[in-house]
Amino acid sequence: MFKRMLIMLITVGVVLGGVFGFIEFKGRMIKQYMASQGEPPQTVSTLTASYQDWLPKREAVASLRAAQGVEISSEVAGSVSAIHFKQGDNVAANTPLLQLRADDEIAKLNSLNATAELARITFRRSEAQFNAKAISQQTVDIDRANLNVALANVAVQQALIDKKTLRAPFSGQLGIRTIDAGQFLAAGTAITTLQNLDILYADFYLPQQDLAVLKTGQAVHLQTDAYPGEQFGGEISVIDPKVDSNSRNVLVRATFKNPNHRLLPGMYAKVQVVVGTPQPFITVPRTAISFNTFGATVFVVDEQKDDKGQPKRSARQALVTTGASRGDQISVAKGLNAGETVVTSGQIKLHNGSTVLIDNSQQPSNDPAPQPIDQ
Numbered sequence: 001m002f003k004r005m006l007i008m009l010i011t012v013g014v015v016l017g018g019v020f021g022f023i024e025f026k027g028r029m030i031k032q033y034m035a036s037q038g039e040p041p042q043t044v045s046t047l048t049a050s051y052q053d054w055l056p057k058r059e060a061v062a063s064l065r066a067a068q069g070v071e072i073s074s075e076v077a078g079s080v081s082a083i084h085f086k087q088g089d090n091v092a093a094n095t096p097l098l099q100l101r102a103d104d105e106i107a108k109l110n111s112l113n114a115t116a117e118l119a120r121i122t123f124r125r126s127e128a129q130f131n132a133k134a135i136s137q138q139t140v141d142i143d144r145a146n147l148n149v150a151l152a153n154v155a156v157q158q159a160l161i162d163k164k165t166l167r168a169p170f171s172g173q174l175g176i177r178t179i180d181a182g183q184f185l186a187a188g189t190a191i192t193t194l195q196n197l198d199i200l201y202a203d204f205y206l207p208q209q210d211l212a213v214l215k216t217g218q219a220v221h222l223q224t225d226a227y228p229g230e231q232f233g234g235e236i237s238v239i240d241p242k243v244d245s246n247s248r249n250v251l252v253r254a255t256f257k258n259p260n261h262r263l264l265p266g267m268y269a270k271v272q273v274v275v276g277t278p279q280p281f282i283t284v285p286r287t288a289i290s291f292n293t294f295g296a297t298v299f300v301v302d303e304q305k306d307d308k309g310q311p312k313r314s315a316r317q318a319l320v321t322t323g324a325s326r327g328d329q330i331s332v333a334k335g336l337n338a339g340e341t342v343v344t345s346g347q348i349k350l351h352n353g354s355t356v357l358i359d360n361s362q363q364p365s366n367d368p369a370p371q372p373i374d375q
Contacts, residue, residue: 072168203253
């Protein structure tokens, strides 16, 4: 009995040893095969680095304002007796807009006119009597002074009445009316806005180090999200003579013609100031650059041959120095030559010497002036 059991155990041990030995042999052979095959190629997209002419520019955020724009308000208090404009109207300079009640002031003006007329008659009578040597020079001088005082009082009252009529200080477009007929207005109460939209200013700040390349007359391009993909042209008209002591920025004003009144005061806009002539830069998509703590790198694809003389593409990591950027593009100042093939996507899977398979059916965006896509 014991002999049979021993034979069975020996048989089972031999069988299991053979099974485990085969598994170990199989695994070793698989590893050996995989090692002989090498690392599988990684699929990437590529682009040839090339020179592009870029205009040196300075970019900033600007706020638009009208060359002539005010809030219309009354200098004096009073009740609104008549409104002479419609909201949104285009009006000429000196057009009456609003009339405040002036009955009391007109009545007082009539009284002052009567007083002035009496003073004039008295003065003329005094002159005639003086010529006849009937009165002294002092009496004539007193009557002349009384006439001048009466005329001055008339002028003051007339000026007060004139202020009861609000007129457009310049031609332009009126805004929304904020008052109603019969309403009492305190002095300084705004009734509407008046904007001359033919010429607009764009005010923006640039750092003080740009002062060396800024001058009046330089071209300025403006973009606003109200008109995607469209540019408006203007030029620098004023550079503020003082640098802000807190931000070390200088205020710049550009002037834009606005014949169709498409741009409006208060708009947010982006501006680009052209500060030189076109210069060639080696450019690649932003996605091709990997930024690390030790610098910026790209992967360059080199054409080589394997042991059998067959073409082989491998990735080589290169340290680069980047420069200015435009939209989806970035310039490379050092570390990359024109004509080299640069990996634009898939580089996260690569290391030096990785074999690559190029598939350019899908490419990352490489637009120097990308625009949002309407959904």
